Amino acid sequence: MNEPRSTYPFIARGASAELFDMGGGQALKLFRDSVSDEMIAREADASAHAAACGVPTAAATGQRIWDGRRGIIYPRLEGATLMDWISRNPMRAGWALDRMGEIHAVMHRVDGGTLRSLKQVLATDIAYGPAPDALQRAAIAYLETLPGGDALTHGDFHLGNVMMTPHGMMVIDWSKAAAGHPAADAVRSEMLMRFGIGPSDWVTNLWRDWAARRLRRSHAAASGVSTRDIDAWRPVVALAWLRARDATGRTPAFMRYLDGALKQAGLPFTG
Known part of the structure; x- marks a missing residue:
């Protein structure tokens, strides 16, 4: 263009x-x-x-x-994405991820206002995704049992959408924002960190998995979102991912992640 x-x-x-x-x-x-x-x-x-x-x-x-x-x-924001900043300051990655998780928690203390419903977004993505009809119906019924929540959620919160500026970290790109449960947004970030677009060699994948865990722990400590909350939302957020997301070179790992989440929730799984 x-x-x-x-x-x-x-x-x-x-x-x-x-x-x-x-x-x-x-x-x-x-x-x-x-x-x-x-x-x-x-x-x-x-x-x-x-x-x-x-x-x-x-x-x-x-x-x-x-x-x-x-x-x-x-x-205009001066600075680099957190992804680029960490690549130049690898020894400070833990600190940066902890601060990122705290910012995610700050976001989730804000009311989502008139934004679209995250539960409805997930239901639509599941219904129009590639999963078998029986799994779609079961997952949407399961989704309806989860608490709705009205927190401001970002929907695309990862290292490329946080900038390190002279005034601190700043969040960018709100195109996928919605009102919903903080745990659903935290799961989405976990998946973006582990399976989103980017390098996929074994060393990088180990780092990505570590970074996702570090971010999740820091968010939980600042927000009060529990492991039980995360486990409850993981199957439907992961299933919704299938509509439009490519897990790139980590597709087999993502499918194992999805199947484990579905199985834990008692839903039919693909494996």
Whole structure:
């Protein structure tokens, strides 16, 4: 896709958008055509809501069309993603993950407001995913027994969506935000850390598993979310993942993770 016909310097590119420096301490995030208007509006609204409620993030200051592309204007954040920061400061990884877990807990103490229901998102992803019909029906019935919750959840909270800035860590990319139970969001982060896009050699996988455990423990200590809560939400969050996520080189490991979670919950499993 062509860059905008402007003198805005290019900053970064992601799967769904590109970021440009507008000057004056502002950045313009321009989305790809495949991104829905609903998702763009949700990201803008959720970022503003989170910032107003004390979550360390950059609040959207407006939306605009530029060169035929839809965009959001943000304050420009200086720094690197936590993923890049840890790669340069590996001995401080534990501290960074602990702080990240604390921020996740701060987020979960905020009310989700008018955001969509996370339970409904999970039910839809399960229903439109590749799981057998019997498993889908059983999982959705199981999901209905879980507490709804009304906390602000991020839905994509991982090392690439937290920035290390001169003012501390800042959360970015609220496009998957919803109102729901903190444990469901913590499970989602666990899966993103372990099975999300990224390198998948055996050494890296050991680090990813360790980092996911460290993040989960720090979040639990700060939030009060228990192991029982995590275990209860894991099967449905993992099953919903199948709709659109690729576990990359860790697909066999993810399927074992999913089957273990389903079996523990008494649901039909795939293995």
